[in-house]
Amino acid sequence: MIAAVLFDLDGTLLDHERAAAEAITRSFPDADPAWLAARWRELSEEAIDRYLAGELSLAAQRRARIVALAGELGLGDWDEARADAWFSGFLVSYETAWRPFPEVRRVLEVLAGRGLRLGVITNGDLGQQRTKIERMGLAGLLPHVVASSETGTGKPAAGIFRDACAGLGVGPAAAAYVGDRLITDAQGAAAAGLTGVWLDRSGDPPPTGLEVARITSLDALPGLLDAVSPPGGRWAAP
The missing domain is CATH 1.10.150 (DNA polymerase; domain 1)
Structure with a gap:
């Protein structure tokens, strides 16, 4: 789960x-x-x-x-x-000019309402990235932030994903990670033992043989989590 x-x-x-x-x-x-x-x-x-x-x-x-x-x-x-x-x-x-994507707040609120622990893993400076979250009014929904400037390693290295899971008190198998870069985010998370989710807003057809989940909007995330694949299983392209 x-x-x-x-x-x-x-x-x-x-x-x-x-x-x-x-x-x-x-x-x-x-x-x-x-x-x-x-x-x-x-x-x-x-x-x-x-x-x-x-x-x-x-x-x-x-x-x-x-x-x-x-x-x-x-x-x-x-x-x-x-x-x-x-x-x-x-x-x-x-x-x-900092703005969240339109669906971000409502999706985070849905996930928080389910009792899920939420956080951010980012390649960047911790101070600036926390400021972005605060300016977007999302700090209350995303209290846990892990940045490469503090960990000394960045995505897609497994260490930063595992550090973030440890900070939330969950094992990698009990965590999902969502990002807009296939290799750095989704595949990096999957290699670290998390459920990797690729947010692909490009509108392009998905690549063949995709082994991580793919969504085209964060609005699809709650439903995707309801149907999380079994360990080692492949995700069917939508």
Whole structure:
């Protein structure tokens, strides 16, 4: 029986992509917005991967993103002070745009009403991620937050999933984990012994041979948990 449900944060509960796109296009209004949002997303993912691998500090990965983008926009070679000052302003715009996906609160309330223990596992800085949850008004529903900045390891490593389960007082087999990335979230959780659930909002057909649960909206999660597959079983594509 599932006793606890843990969630990824950015892209699963928080509409991070929309918030980041709003903030970056506001920062450079003369650039093509579609190209700008896509390129910022690419640079962000590259820099954050290096941060999680221990190659860059939190501040350094932020600088790497804007220094690269400024160069591509023909704005010259920015030094650390200029990059840091710009990023401070960007964060204000980004934070202003933080919003949960529309169904998030009602789904969390349904799960909490069933007596399930709820929490978050996130690759990122604990302070910023807690602030996101608080600003979205979800702190009361998601009291338990585990972040890679505190554990020293990030998803998809098994340790961060197991640490989160231990913090909730449940074994991995009694926990489900929901995230928008197939490998990092759903498959990583499944490898750690949890029920991995892939939240795929893309609208694309599911890949063949999928061995984790797939939903296209969090609204489907309560029903999915009612029909959780037996250990070792495969999930049928919806």
